[in-house]
Amino acid sequence: MEQKLNTDLSTSTSLSFDDIGMIFPDGTEALQNISFDLSRGEFVTIVGPSGCGKSTLLKIASGLLEPTSGTVEVDRERLGYVFQDATLLPWRTVSKNVELLAELHGTSQQERKKLVQESIELVGLEGFENHYPKSLSGGMKMRCSLARSLTLKPPVFLFDEPFGAVDEITREHLNEETQQLFKQEGFAGLFITHSISEAVFMSTKVLVMSARPGRLVAEFDIPFEYPRNPDLRFDAEFAEMCGKVSVELRGSHS
Amino acid sequence: MNISIKKEESSAAVMSQPSRIRKYTSSFLPPLILGAGVIGLWYYISFGLLEEKRRFLLRPIHSVIDVGFLDGDNRTESLKALWSSTEVALIGLSIAISLGFILAILMSQAKFLERAIFPYMVTLQAIPILAIVPLISFWFGTGQRSRVVVCVIIALFPIIVNTLFGLQSAERGMHDLFSLHHANRFTRLRKLMFPAALPAIFAGLRISAGLSVIGAVVGDFFFGKGEAGIGQMLKKHANRLNGEELLACVILSSALGVLVFWIFGVLQDKAVGRWHEANSAS
Numbered sequence: 001m002e003q004k005l006n007t008d009l010s011t012s013t014s015l016s017f018d019d020i021g022m023i024f025p026d027g028t029e030a031l032q033n034i035s036f037d038l039s040r041g042e043f044v045t046i047v048g049p050s051g052c053g054k055s056t057l058l059k060i061a062s063g064l065l066e067p068t069s070g071t072v073e074v075d076r077e078r079l080g081y082v083f084q085d086a087t088l089l090p091w092r093t094v095s096k097n098v099e100l101l102a103e104l105h106g107t108s109q110q111e112r113k114k115l116v117q118e119s120i121e122l123v124g125l126e127g128f129e130n131h132y133p134k135s136l137s138g139g140m141k142m143r144c145s146l147a148r149s150l151t152l153k154p155p156v157f158l159f160d161e162p163f164g165a166v167d168e169i170t171r172e173h174l175n176e177e178t179q180q181l182f183k184q185e186g187f188a189g190l191f192i193t194h195s196i197s198e199a200v201f202m203s204t205k206v207l208v209m210s211a212r213p214g215r216l217v218a219e220f221d222i223p224f225e226y227p228r229n230p231d232l233r234f235d236a237e238f239a240e241m242c243g244k245v246s247v248e249l250r251g252s253h254s
Numbered sequence: 255m256n257i258s259i260k261k262e263e264s265s266a267a268v269m270s271q272p273s274r275i276r277k278y279t280s281s282f283l284p285p286l287i288l289g290a291g292v293i294g295l296w297y298y299i300s301f302g303l304l305e306e307k308r309r310f311l312l313r314p315i316h317s318v319i320d321v322g323f324l325d326g327d328n329r330t331e332s333l334k335a336l337w338s339s340t341e342v343a344l345i346g347l348s349i350a351i352s353l354g355f356i357l358a359i360l361m362s363q364a365k366f367l368e369r370a371i372f373p374y375m376v377t378l379q380a381i382p383i384l385a386i387v388p389l390i391s392f393w394f395g396t397g398q399r400s401r402v403v404v405c406v407i408i409a410l411f412p413i414i415v416n417t418l419f420g421l422q423s424a425e426r427g428m429h430d431l432f433s434l435h436h437a438n439r440f441t442r443l444r445k446l447m448f449p450a451a452l453p454a455i456f457a458g459l460r461i462s463a464g465l466s467v468i469g470a471v472v473g474d475f476f477f478g479k480g481e482a483g484i485g486q487m488l489k490k491h492a493n494r495l496n497g498e499e500l501l502a503c504v505i506l507s508s509a510l511g512v513l514v515f516w517i518f519g520v521l522q523d524k525a526v527g528r529w530h531e532a533n534s535a536s
Contacts, residue, residue, distance in 0.1 A: 062434055063434070064430055064433060064434065076434075079434065081431075081434055083427050083430070083431070084427075085425075085427050087425065087427040087428050087430075087431055089428065089445075089446070089449065089450075090529050090530070090531070091449045091450075091452070091526070091529045091530075092529075100431075100445075101435055103445075104432070104435040104436070104437050104441065104445075105435060132528060132529040133529075134529060134530075134531050
């Protein structure tokens with residue numbers, strides 16, 4: 001059933017970068033000639049060294065930044081965007097935080113309530129609806145942030161190193177859950193990270209970005225079947241894949 | 255989807271009885287001990303250091319209570335004066351809050367407004383209140399209105415500064431989030447900037463509440479006409495060397511200051527106590 005859904009939708013491009021270049025007013029060249037397409041049912045991860053302009057690319061995709069050259073095509077009405085920080089409003093409870101975006105979009109109260117309930121269940125935060133962010137762990141804050149974007153039922157989901165600040169075990173859990181969400185919701189995912197194993201574990205495709213100015217230097221299709229088992233990480237094939245990405249990444253550093 | 259999270263105990267754990275008693279003891283005992291020490295020192299100065307004819311400089315505490323609070327006429331007079339000053343302080347504080355909010359919100363909306371207004375606020379704050387009292391009495395007379403004006407001038411600055419600082423304290427990422435979803439200016443102010451500002455606003459309110467009482471007393475002290483407030487009582491008793499009544503009025507006016515400070519502390523706790531990280535309970 002899900003397989004069919006994906007093949008149906010993979011023909012239509014959800015997000016398209018065409019020859020994006022970005023030079024900041026202070027003269028720093030952040031991005032150069034970035035072109036690629038992303039469709040529903042694709043989960044593309046960009047790995048690259050810190051400060052190579054990965055986050056800038058997401059800001060451009062979302063419209064927070066205007067590129068100095070090139071064009072982006074994407075429907076920005078219902079764009080999922082998870083930031084590096086959970087950016088939860090501390091004065092709102094979990095369910096009120098999850099409700100925020102639907103509120104900003106003027107969704108009716110009844111509809112909002114339903115969306116909030118569904119999203120909270122999707123990320124497994126039931127029972128924490130009335131907690132304030134200050135009493136949540138880092139991983140739970142991130143889940144809440146994910147749930148907030150899920151209320152939009154986004155066709156395109158941008159992830160800006162969302163799990164960089166949580167511990168290793170929580171991160172692996174969140175990777176598994178994100179991968180399940182992707183399979184279940186069928187969005188087009190664009191994920192930014194500098195963790196190679198995170199990239200290979202979740203993605204259908206991994207792109208390697210060079211140090212500043214950021215350019216795409218390599219592309220790897222990740223062949224593993226979904227849903228991916230946590231033990232995949234100890235597979236020889238998985239290790240080999242990570243190795244290949246790592247070699248390219250190291251090459252791009254020098 | 256099958257996700258298991260360990261239920262984390264929320265931080266508000268139920269306290270056991272003995273530990274609660276210990277908590278109260280540890281928070282009330284130190285000020286009680288210090289208070290007893292101060293009273294002891296007071297008696298020592300009244301009876302040990304001052305001879306009979308100079309004792310009016312510091313009357314012993316029991317005669318302050320006796321004359322200042324237990325004497326019916328004195329008490330009625332002082333309480334009436336206290337109420338008059340309370341009224342002035344409340345009116346002044348309300349005006350300062352409204353005016354402060356409006357100015358801070360305006361300044362938060364446009365950088366050029368902030369640049370335009372801020373220097374004058376600093377100037378207003380820097381004027382010694384004594385220097386403009388004659389002007390205020392020229393313009394507003396010597397009644398309640400002038401006292402309120404003094405009150406507003408003294409209490410306004412902390413409200414503006416703290417509110418403005420609070421409105422500007424929402425994180426960049428949160429603003430990005432609101433931008434992504436096309437929130438207009440008003441929505442951003444109402445759902446992001448204002449709630450984010452609340453802890454700072456209350457910090458400002460608590461300072462200004464105390465200052466408004468000072469403003470009311472100082473104003474009353476200078477404008478000798480009209481209904482007598484605590485300031486005029488202080489002046490009268492000082493002139494007549496009524497040590498007991500003087501001290502009673504000092505105690506009353508500081509009690510008023512403490513009361514408004516405490517009230518705003520409680521309000522703060524109600525408004526932001528549940529979610530604010532560094533929630534300083536009253």
